[in-house]
Amino acid sequence: MSSERIIHLADLTFIHNSLQGLRGDIKVVYDQVDGVGQELSVTRSDLASLWQEFREFVAADLKAKELHLAETRQVKIRQELDTKFGYYGEVRRLATGVLQAADISLVRQDTLTTATEEIMLAAPGYWLAPALVALGAWLNDKQELANKALHEAIRRDDEKTSLFLALICRRAQRANACRTWLDRYFGQQDPLQLDRQTVVLVDALASGVFGSDVRNHCSQRIEGWVDELSQRVGFIDEQRQQWNAALRSKIPTTDHGNRYTYLKQYSPTWSTLNDVLNGATLHEVVRDYFHNIFDGFIVPAPNLLAAVDDLLSKLVKNFDDEELPLRRDERLCQLIIDELGDRQAAKNRYDLECKALDENVSFMQLLTNAAMHPETSHASRATQRYSVSLSRHWIKDAHQDLAASTRAAVPQQIEISIENWQGTTKNGENETELSSSLSNHIEQRKAQALAAVKLGFKHWAAIVFGIGFVLLGLPSLNYLFLALGAGCLIWFFSARSKITQKRKKIEQDFARLKEQSLQILKACLAETVEYRRDFVQRDEKAPEVTALLDGISPEQYVLSSHDSTRQVMAKPIV
Template structure:
C-alpha cells in the first residue's frame, strides 16, 4: 500500500466516523421527538376524553334541536301549504260575496220599476174588484213606463187592463197588441187569469185557446208552469168544464211525453243522478291522522259527503212537502196567487242578472270550490232552450227556488216522477258505494302500507321492517354523521400524506398530531352520533306506529259514519214516497 492510498483510506474512515456520529445525533434527536410525540399523544388522549365529556352533551342537544327543528319545519311547510289553500279559498269567497252584493245592487237598481209595476198590477186587480182604485193612484206610474216605450210586456198588459176598466177600448186594444207583440205567451196567460179573476169565464177560455194555438209542443216556454199552477190551484173551478178540460190536457201531455220522448224514464233517472251528484254539500267531519297518512283521503271525504246527501235531501223533501203553500181561501185568491207568480217571473235581461247572483251564491255554498259551483249552476240553468213537456217536468222537479218555479208545480213534478227520481238516487248511491275499498294505502314516513282498519299488527310489523331495512341509510343521511365521517377521512388522508413525507425524509410532529386528533375525534363522534341516531330512529318508529294506529282508528270511525249515512237512503225513499199521485 502506498502512502497515498493509506491517506485516502484514513480520510474515508474519518468521513464514515463523522457520518456515523451525525446519524447517531440525528437518531437521538428523532428519539427525543418521538418521545415528545408520544407524550403529546398521551396529552391528546386526555384532551380527547375531556373534549368528549364536554362536547357530547352539547352535540346531543344540537342533534335533538336539529331533529325537532326538522319536524317543526315540516309542520310549518304543511301549515303554509294549507294557509295558501285557505287564502285562495278566502279570495274566491270574498270575490263571490262582493259579486253577489254588486249584482244584487244592479238588479234592484236596474229593474226597480219592474217590481214597482208588479206591485201596482196586483194591487190594481184587487183594488179594481173592491172599487176603491182611482186612475190617479197607480195609472200614472204605468203610463210613464207605457209612454217611455218600455220593452217590458207587463207595462202594456197592465195599461190595457186600466184602459179597459176606464172604457177606453181603442187605447186598450193598442196596449194589448203591444203586450202580445213583446211576449205573446205570458200576455195570453195574463189576460186569461185577469178574465178568470172577474168571472169572465168564456173570455178566459178564448184566451186559453189563443195561448194553446201559439204552443209548439217541441219548444214550450217556462210560462207553462203558471198555467199548471192555475190548474192545480183550481183557478178554473168556477167553470167545472173548463177545469176538467185543462186537467185532461195536462194528463194527456204526460202520457204523450212518456210515449214519444225517447228514453223518457232513463232521461229522468240520469237527471236525478246528476242533480244529486252536483248537489252542494261538504261533510263537516275531519280526520287529522287519515289526512296526514292516507293517500286516498280526498276520496274518503268525497265519498262520505256523497253518502251524507241522503239525509240532507231526505230533510229537504220533508221540508218541501210540509212547506206552507198559501193556496188561498177562495177561488179568487187562488187566481191572484197564480197571477202573482206569473207577473213576478223573471224577464229575459232580468234573469241574466239573477243567474250571475245564483252562480256566486253557489260559490259561497261550495266553500270557494268554483268547479263544483259551476257544475251546480249548469245543472240549474245550462239546459237546452227548446223544451218539451217532459223537459219542463224534469226541470220543475229539481228547482230549489220557489221564486223560479211555484211550490205547487214543484210538488206536482215530484209526484209524477218520484219513482224515477229515486232510481236516480239509487244510481248515485251505487256510484259512491263502488268507490269504497276494503283496504286503503297509507304512507307513514315513507313506508307504504295497504291495510284495513283491522290489520294493525301487520302494518306495525311492516313499519318495523321498513325502519330496520333503512336504518343505516337514515343514519348516514344525518348531517352530523356526514360531518364526523368527513373529519375522520380528513385525518386519515393527513396521516397518509405524513407517511409519504416521512419516506422522503421529512417529518412534521404538528401534522402528525393533527392527523391523529382528526381520526380519533371523527371516529369517536361518528360512533356516538350513529348511536344517538339509532335511538332517535327507534323513537321515530314508535311514533310512526302510533300515528298509523290512530289512522286505522279514524278509518274505522269513517267506515261506521259512512255506513250510517248510506243507510239513510231508505229515509230518502220514504221522504219521496210521501208525495201523492197526480190524481191526488
C-alpha cells in the same frame, strides 16, 4: 445520560399535552358540527311547516278576496237591475193595484185609464204595459182601446199575455174566456221548449186556482205532454240523467277531516273517502229535503182573488227574460258567498243549477227545476209537491243510480302511507301484518342509516399511517414522526367514538320513530273501522228515500178548487 432521559421525558410530556389539547379542540368542533346538524333538521321541519302554513294562508287569502269580490259584485248587479229594470217594479205594482181597486170600486174608472196609459209611456217595450192598458179599458168598457192595447201586448209577448189574461178571466170567474186564453197559450207551447213562465201554469193547477173544467183541461194537456215526451227515444235515460244531476246538486261538500284526522293526513285515498262519505250523506239530505217539501199543510189563499193575485205577481215579477243574464251573475255571486269564497265549489253548484235559469226548457226539466231549485225557478211549495209527485219514478231511479255509483266508488282497500312506507287495509283487520311490515320497513331504514355511518377508508388509512409513524419514530426517537403518529391515532379513535355516538343516536331516533309510526298506524286502522261503520250508517238511509217517494201520487197534491164543484182529477200522470 440521565440528563438526556429528563429532556426526553419533558419533551414527550409537552407533545402529549399538545395532543390532548388538539383532541379537545376536535371534540368541540365535532359537537358544534353535530349541533349544526340538529339545527338544520329542525330548520327543515320548520320550513316544511312554514310552507304548509303559507299554502293555507294563500288559499284563505284567495277565498277572502273572492268573497269580498262577490259581495261587491252582487251589490253592483242589484244596482244595475234596479237601474235597467226598476220601472218594471212600478208596472208590476200597478197591475195588482188596478185589480184590487176595481174590486172595491174606490178609484174612478178615468183614473185607472189615465194611470195605465201613463205606464204605457214609461215602460216602452214591456209587454205588461199594454196589457194593463187593455185591462183598464176593459174595466172602463172601452172595447176599441182594449182591442188595440191587447194586440200590442200580444205582439210584444203573446205567451205571457195569454197566460196573464187567462188568470185575469179566472179571477173574474169567466170560465169560458179563461179556457179560450189557456187554449191560445197551450197552442203555442212545445213541451221540449217551454218558457219559464209555464211554472205559473203548473202553480195554478197545483194551487187549485182553476175550476174543475179548466183543471181537467190542463191535466189532459199535461198528460199529452208527458205522453209525447215519453215516445222519444232515450227519454227514460234522459230523465234519469236529468234527475241524477239535480240530486247531485244536493251533495254536501263537507270536509270530514276533523273527524278522521289520521286518515286525512296519512291516507292517499282520503280525497276519495271524503267524497264517498259526502255521497252517502246525500241520502239523508234528500230525505230531509223531500220530507220538508211534503211535511205540514199548505194553507191555500182564503179566496180566489188572493190566489190569482199571487200567481199574477209571480208571472209579472219573476220571469222576465231581459233580466236573465244579470240574474245568472247574481246567483253565482250568492253561491260564492254561501261557499265562503270557494269559487270552484260555487261554480260546481252553479253548473248543476244553471238549467233552472235557462230561457227554454222541456216540461220535464221545468218540473225538475221547480222541485229542486225553487229559489231560482220561483216555484211554490204546492208546485214542488206536484212536480215531485209527477216525477217520483225517475227521481227514485236516479237516486238508486247515485246510491249504486257511490257504493261502487267506495275504495275496497284503503291506502296508508307513513314514513315512505305503503300499506293497505280493507277494514282494519290486518293490524298485525301491517305493524310487522311497518316495523321491518323502519328496521331496514335503520340498518341503512347505520350502514352509512361507519369508518371509511380515510380512517383506516389514518390508523395505518399512525402506527407506521410511531414505529418509524420510536427507534430514533424522531419526535416529528411520533407526533404525526400520535395525531393520526388520536384522530382515528376520536372519529370512531363519534361514529359510535352517532350510531347510538340513530338507534334511539329510529326506536322513537318506530313507536310513533306504530301508534299512527293503529290510529289509522281505528279510524278505518269507524269510517266503514259511518259509511254503512249513512248508506242505510237510502231506502228511506225510496219509501218516501213510493208513498206519494200526483192526485194527492192538487189543492181543492175555490169552486164549489167537486174536484176530479184525470188518471195519474206517471
